[in-house]
Amino acid sequence: MSITKRVNGVGEFIRTIVDPVILGFRHLFRPRQTIRYPFEYYEPADGYRGRIINDLEKCINCMLCARICPDKCISQKIVEGKKWPEIDFGRCCFCGFCVWVCPPDSLQMTKDHSFPTYNKEDLFYEWDELGEYPDPSSWRVGKEIKQKKIQHEMVFE
Amino acid sequence: MWDPLSAIIEGLNRLLASFGVAVPGLDRLFYLVVFPGLLAIEGVLYFLILFERKVIARVNLRYGPLHVGRVGGVMQILADMLKFIQKEIIVPSRADAFLFRALPVLMVIVATVPIFVIPFGPNVFVTHYEASGLLVLAIFYLYPLLFMLVGWSANNKYTLFGGLRIAYQFLAYEIPLFLSVASVFALARSFDLIDIIEAQNSVWYLFLLPLGAIIFVISLLAELERKPFDIPEGEQEIVLGPLTEYTGINFLLMMMADRTKILITSAYFAAIFLGGYTLPFPTPLPPYLIMFAKQVIIAFFIVFLNAIFPRIRIDHVIRVGWKYLMPLSLINLVLAFFVGGLLT
Ligand code: SF4
Numbered sequence: 001m002s003i004t005k006r007v008n009g010v011g012e013f014i015r016t017i018v019d020p021v022i023l024g025f026r027h028l029f030r031p032r033q034t035i036r037y038p039f040e041y042y043e044p045a046d047g048y049r050g051r052i053i054n055d056l057e058k059c060i061n062c063m064l065c066a067r068i069c070p071d072k073c074i075s076q077k078i079v080e081g082k083k084w085p086e087i088d089f090g091r092c093c094f095c096g097f098c099v100w101v102c103p104p105d106s107l108q109m110t111k112d113h114s115f116p117t118y119n120k121e122d123l124f125y126e127w128d129e130l131g132e133y134p135d136p137s138s139w140r141v142g143k144e145i146k147q148k149k150i151q152h153e154m155v156f157e
Numbered sequence: 158m159w160d161p162l163s164a165i166i167e168g169l170n171r172l173l174a175s176f177g178v179a180v181p182g183l184d185r186l187f188y189l190v191v192f193p194g195l196l197a198i199e200g201v202l203y204f205l206i207l208f209e210r211k212v213i214a215r216v217n218l219r220y221g222p223l224h225v226g227r228v229g230g231v232m233q234i235l236a237d238m239l240k241f242i243q244k245e246i247i248v249p250s251r252a253d254a255f256l257f258r259a260l261p262v263l264m265v266i267v268a269t270v271p272i273f274v275i276p277f278g279p280n281v282f283v284t285h286y287e288a289s290g291l292l293v294l295a296i297f298y299l300y301p302l303l304f305m306l307v308g309w310s311a312n313n314k315y316t317l318f319g320g321l322r323i324a325y326q327f328l329a330y331e332i333p334l335f336l337s338v339a340s341v342f343a344l345a346r347s348f349d350l351i352d353i354i355e356a357q358n359s360v361w362y363l364f365l366l367p368l369g370a371i372i373f374v375i376s377l378l379a380e381l382e383r384k385p386f387d388i389p390e391g392e393q394e395i396v397l398g399p400l401t402e403y404t405g406i407n408f409l410l411m412m413m414a415d416r417t418k419i420l421i422t423s424a425y426f427a428a429i430f431l432g433g434y435t436l437p438f439p440t441p442l443p444p445y446l447i448m449f450a451k452q453v454i455i456a457f458f459i460v461f462l463n464a465i466f467p468r469i470r471i472d473h474v475i476r477v478g479w480k481y482l483m484p485l486s487l488i489n490l491v492l493a494f495f496v497g498g499l500l501t
């Protein structure tokens with residue numbers, strides 16, 4: 001190896017040490033890429049598989065959704081001679097099979113990802129509860145809520 | 158010169174005298190217990206740990222602790238300490254129970270003891286010892302040995318691996334570290350930290366021995382097991398290395414010992430390469446504040462380095478130690494004799 005190459009190598013070596021320090025220092029003043037979740041909210045991407053709702057007008061009471069559910073979390077309830085699905089979200093894995101199979105597309109997935117409770121029983125959504133479209137303001141906990149857009153900028157150059 | 162420390166000691170002396178109590182050597186006691194001794198160390202330690210978490214979060218473009226204590230999560234570390242204290246101390250059934258319990262306490266003591274001899278001013282030191290520079294190094298070398306003992310005493314394969322890795326790393330970096338310090342001793346013709354600091358009144362040894370300073374910093378990071386060299390605690394490989402089996406307050410003590418060591422070695426580095434309590438130009442600041450500022454800045458910088466570097470593979474670490482740092486430190490020692498000859 002020639003002398004110049006060796007010196008180049010040393011320069012390269014020093015750069016590998018100095019560059020991260022400079023980059024790390026610059027990162028101290030960059031905008032953060034995370035949000036303070038309960039206080040700030042970030043709209044999930046389209047196609048997000050969140051809590052399931054059922055359009056009671058469209059549902060044809062076929063119960064295919066209960067058949068296909070791999071977690072067996074959809075049960076049926078008979079109201080006035082019609083079968084309605086009920087979902088236990090404590091067991092649901094949000095695979096979306098039920099939405100896929102539903103013939104009139106009455107089952108839909110929303111972007112609601114946050115419905116914590118203190119009781120397991122509260123995660124069982126009865127047939128008419130499934131019909132309510134979740135109120136977006138009820139999705140979040142906490143007092144001050146800001147819609148925040150994260151700047152997805154390139155972090156490394 | 159503005160001098161709050163001696164004013165405080167004076168006031169304390171008068172207060173005690175008004176009760177009819179005279180404490181001989183109150184100033185030394187004050188230096189040991191309050192500043193620059195234990196209380197100051199623990200105070201800086203708290204903010205060092207907080208800073209570590211915050212700065213790692215910032216470099217990762219996250220927030221870090223935020224809620225406990227309203228402003229920037231300042232009480233988060235206190236909350237964590239309370240959590241650690243509440244937890245059960247679990248001693249593995251096959252472990253050497255006595256050593257396992259005793260070692261964390263011993264390590265905190267060993268990490269803190271060098272503060273006895275590090276001078277923070279011409280008169281601000283707990284004891285004066287002619288070979289204080291050597292003594293700090295000697296105590297400092299005890300620490301990895303205790304850490305190896307920790308790895309052995311827990312009787313777990315991960316702790317044992319961690320201990321062995323410490324042994325490898327310690328052997329490879331102990332000699333360059335000592336030789337770079339030896340070059341400082343050779344230049345100052347003294348083992349006494351006060352003499353070394355006084356000799357740097359006009360120009361810091363950082364500029365006379367830049368190679369020595371670089372070797373010292375690299376070996377220091379290796380001895381501290383900080384980020385590029387944190388292989389003994391490699392979380393992704395061997396859980397937490399020697400700390401694997403520790404829970405509760407024992408773990409807290411080990412963390413404290415680790416951070417205390419950073420602070421003490423920062424003070425040592427400031428003393429031998431950065432002119433200690435002196436500045437090359439006249440200032441109205443008291444010397445101990447200068448030294449304290451240097452210590453804190455270096456410690457915070459070491460912690461900042463922790464946030465940005467990845468871990469190096471163990472064979473690379475050992476190769477760098479034996480193949481490059483060792484000959485370079487010998488060259489540096491020769492250079493130090495040369496520079497010393499030129500100066501006198
Ligand atoms: S939700 Fe869809 S699949 Fe389920 S019963 Fe109603 S129509 Fe059938």
Ligand code: SF4
Nearest residue numbers: 069092093095096098
């Ligand atoms: S999303 Fe999957 S698991 Fe959940 S109810 Fe539908 S089919 Fe069952």
